Amino acid sequence: MNTQRFENFEKAVLRLNEAVANFNRDTKNSFSRDALIQRFEVTFELAWKCLADYLIMQGMVMENRFPRQVIKLAFSGNLIKDEAVWLKILQSRNLMSHIYDETVADAIAGDIANQYAVVISDLLEILKK
Numbered sequence: 001m002n003t004q005r006f007e008n009f010e011k012a013v014l015r016l017n018e019a020v021a022n023f024n025r026d027t028k029n030s031f032s033r034d035a036l037i038q039r040f041e042v043t044f045e046l047a048w049k050c051l052a053d054y055l056i057m058q059g060m061v062m063e064n065r066f067p068r069q070v071i072k073l074a075f076s077g078n079l080i081k082d083e084a085v086w087l088k089i090l091q092s093r094n095l096m097s098h099i100y101d102e103t104v105a106d107a108i109a110g111d112i113a114n115q116y117a118v119v120i121s122d123l124l125e126i127l128k129k
Contacts, residue, residue, distance in 0.1 A: 001053040009046035016043045033109040
């Protein structure tokens with residue numbers, strides 16, 4: 001596994017969890033919401049790339065390294081427990097990366113704080129082992 005990328009992922013998870021705590025103190029604060037979303041985007045990018053590194057290290061062959069393919073392989077290899085949640089995470093990242101709508105941002109920030117950050121943190125713990 002790419003050691004530098006993994007270390008960056010570990011730091012990004014910590015920063016994401018800080019952003020979740022800050023957002024949860026005031027969910028109406030647009031600055032906190034936007035910071036949470038930005039940290040989520042960075043953390044997700046590192047998450048799926050670390051997953052790809054791990055899968056390759058385990059001998060999995062990937063024709064293309066796209067997030068959806070990596071998520072599906074990680075699920076089939078029992079690295080992640082809930083493929084649907086990870087695909088929802090990918091969809092949320094794509095929505096926030098390509099369009100910006102206040103209502104969508106509010107909903108995704110809630111998903112990050114209530115579900116995504118925990119799932120991503122769980123992945124970090126799995127990859128540490």
